[in-house]
């Protein structure tokens with residue numbers, strides 16, 4: 200039997216192994232991905248109508264047996280979607296866990312794009328919400344989450360080195376990839392992840408392409424990569440603006456440790472001068488991650504990790520810690536503005 204909607208003379212192939220139900224009362228057809236056949240999914244009207252307003256409306260139309268095609272005696276609905284994506288959507292309507300989304304999987308934005316497109320098209324809100332909340336959970340959306348996420352990266356690197364793990368499998372690959380996440384976020388309105396995703400993108404080197412290690416490339420723990428080819432011109436404008444602003448913020452750093460009591464003991468004054476000398480010269484020109492440097496400095500300050508930090512008096516140490524927290528907080532708050540996320544480009 201052929202589906203006239205596809206030009207006739209095409210074989211309908213049931214997809215029992217994928218999702219079809221033997222007692223289904225409606226058949227959905229779409230061109231197969233792998234060959235010239237038509238894939239048919241025999242499913243339940245009730246499930247489609249429960250999850251999807253579009254299917255509910257479609258199935259509410261009166262069926263005229265004389266003019267409508269059937270498949271194994273049930274009505275056949277001809278669609279024109281990607282077979283794999285339709286299969287995933289149908290499976291997800293029966294069982295959301297069939298999407299098998301893993302936390303922090305860098306490939307998730309690419310894997311869900313197709314099924315998310317169909318979930319929007321057919322208004323399957325349960326599947327759309329499930330995917331969106333998974334993507335959102337993969338990215339820090341508060342100041343505290345961003346601090347934890349950035350420090351967690353350092354710890355992951357340390358653990359990998361400790362266990363002599365293959366460093367060609369770079370630690371960044373266990374975290375979401377920013378370019379694919381940014382594209383998905385703009386296309387599907389998942390805007391809450393954009394500040395952190397652009398911040399993560401700003402750390403990447405354009406010399407470093409996701410999962411490519413060019414000959415002679417030296418592994419550097421400070422280098423992040425990205426799927427650069429996915430980005431649009433507007434994305435690059437946002438990125439450049441943000442990187443410029445972050446570079447300017449580095450110049451603000453000296454005041455962080457020049458604050459505090461100006462009439463302290465000589466050891467404390469020397470300690471503050473050491474702090475200034477050891478950090479300041481590198482910052483204005485470099486691409487150091489200023490957010491991370493401040494987090495690390497705050498940690499060093501708490502743990503008295505260097506002699507100069509140990510010599511600071513309690514008042515100055517507290518004042519510097521508060522300055523660092525205020526600057527970190529200000530930087531987090533400024534991310535939407537510096538990456539032009541409040542503007543249509």
Ligand SMILES: [Zn+2]
Nearest residue numbers: 463467512515
């Ligand atoms: Zn002091």
